[in-house]
Amino acid sequence: MGPTYWWMLFGMALVTYIPRMIPLTVLDGRKLPPLVTGILSNIPFAVLGALIFPAVFYVQEGNFLFGLIGAVTAFLIAIFGFGLMTVVLGTIGVLAFYSLFM
Amino acid sequence: MERSEFNNGLRAGLSIAIGYFPVALTFGLLAKSTGLSLFEATAMSIFVFAGASQYISLSLVTAGVDPLLIVMNTFIVNIRHFLMTASLNEKMQPAPKPIKAAYAFGVTDETFSVIATSKQDKVSSAHAFGVITIAYGSWVIFTALGHVIGANLPLFLQAAMSIALYALFIALLVPSMKGNRKVILLASLAALLHCFFYYTELLSTGWAILASTLLSSIIIELLYAKYGLAPIPAVEKEES
Structure with missing residues (x-):
C-alpha cells in the first residue's frame, strides 16, 4: 500500500484518539453544574438504547427475523438475572441452532 | 488491591473479547482481500482500535477514495466517543492525567458500556485497564489471525456470532432497567x-x-x- 497508507493510518489514529482523550483530561477535576452531571450520567443508558436499535435487526442482511430472535433471546436470558457471559454465549447458541436447522 | 481490580476488569471484559472475536477475524480477512499486508492490517487494529471506522476505511480504500476523506470520515464516525468519555469522567476515580490519557485510548462503545454500567459507584483506573486490555488484546490478535488463516468460521457460526456485541449491550442494559x-x-x-x-x-x-x-x-x-x-x-x- 505504501506511505500513503501509513499517513492515513496515522490520521485515523489521531482523530480517533482525540475525542476519547480530551474529555477525560480536560474535564478532570472540574466541578460541573448538577444539570450537566445529570445529563452525563444518563449517557450510558441512552447510548445502549441507540447502539442496540435499530442495528440489532440488521446483523444478518435481509433477515430481520434473525436479529429479532437474537434480541428477544438476549433480553429473556438477561431478565432472569444471568450474567454477561451467559447472555452472550446463550444467544449465540440459540442463533447457531436456528441457522443450522431452520 | 490494584491487582485484583485489574483482574476483575479482565473478567468484566471477557464478554467483549468474545464479541470482538468474529468481528476482528472478519476484519483481518477483509483487509487481506483489500490488499493490505499482515503488518498493515494489524497495525490498523493496534493504532486505531475502532471497529466500525476500520471496516468503513477498507471499503473506502477499495473504492479509491482520497485518504484525507477517509480520515475525516473516521473522525465523524468516532466523534460520539467524545460524549462517552465526558460521561466516563464522572464515573472514574480521580487519577493522574497521564493515566487517564492512557486508558482513554481504549474507550470503545463496548468498553465504555461495560465500565460505565459497572455496579461500583466509582470505577478505579486498574479496573478500566483490565476491561480494555482483554478487549484490545482480542481485537488485535484476532485481526492478525483472520489475515493469517485467511478463512472464516463456518457460515452458521459466523451468522450466530454476529449477534454477540448486541447481546452484550442488551445484557448490560437489562439489569439497570429493572x-x-x-x-x-x-x-x-x-x-x-x-x-x-x-x-x-x-x-x-x-x-x-x-x-x-x-x-x-x-x-x-x-x-x-x-x-x-x-x-x-x-x-x-x-x-x-
Whole structure:
C-alpha cells in the first residue's frame, strides 16, 4: 500500500484518539453544574438504547427475523438475572441452532 | 488491591473479547482481500482500535477514495466517543492525567458500556485497564489471525456470532432497567430517535448515535428536573 497508507493510518489514529482523550483530561477535576452531571450520567443508558436499535435487526442482511430472535433471546436470558457471559454465549447458541436447522 | 481490580476488569471484559472475536477475524480477512499486508492490517487494529471506522476505511480504500476523506470520515464516525468519555469522567476515580490519557485510548462503545454500567459507584483506573486490555488484546490478535488463516468460521457460526456485541449491550442494559423508570425512558427514547434518524436517513450512523444519545439524555434530564420525582411514586403505587 505504501506511505500513503501509513499517513492515513496515522490520521485515523489521531482523530480517533482525540475525542476519547480530551474529555477525560480536560474535564478532570472540574466541578460541573448538577444539570450537566445529570445529563452525563444518563449517557450510558441512552447510548445502549441507540447502539442496540435499530442495528440489532440488521446483523444478518435481509433477515430481520434473525436479529429479532437474537434480541428477544438476549433480553429473556438477561431478565432472569444471568450474567454477561451467559447472555452472550446463550444467544449465540440459540442463533447457531436456528441457522443450522431452520 | 490494584491487582485484583485489574483482574476483575479482565473478567468484566471477557464478554467483549468474545464479541470482538468474529468481528476482528472478519476484519483481518477483509483487509487481506483489500490488499493490505499482515503488518498493515494489524497495525490498523493496534493504532486505531475502532471497529466500525476500520471496516468503513477498507471499503473506502477499495473504492479509491482520497485518504484525507477517509480520515475525516473516521473522525465523524468516532466523534460520539467524545460524549462517552465526558460521561466516563464522572464515573472514574480521580487519577493522574497521564493515566487517564492512557486508558482513554481504549474507550470503545463496548468498553465504555461495560465500565460505565459497572455496579461500583466509582470505577478505579486498574479496573478500566483490565476491561480494555482483554478487549484490545482480542481485537488485535484476532485481526492478525483472520489475515493469517485467511478463512472464516463456518457460515452458521459466523451468522450466530454476529449477534454477540448486541447481546452484550442488551445484557448490560437489562439489569439497570429493572425497577428504574429513568433508565427505561433513556434507552427507549434514544432507540426511537436513532430509528427515526436511521429510517429517514437524516443523519449518518456516527452522527445519528451521537444525536440520539445526547437528545435523549438531555430531554429526560430536563423532564426529571422540571417535574422532579413527583409523578413516579404516584404511578408506582398503582403497581404495588
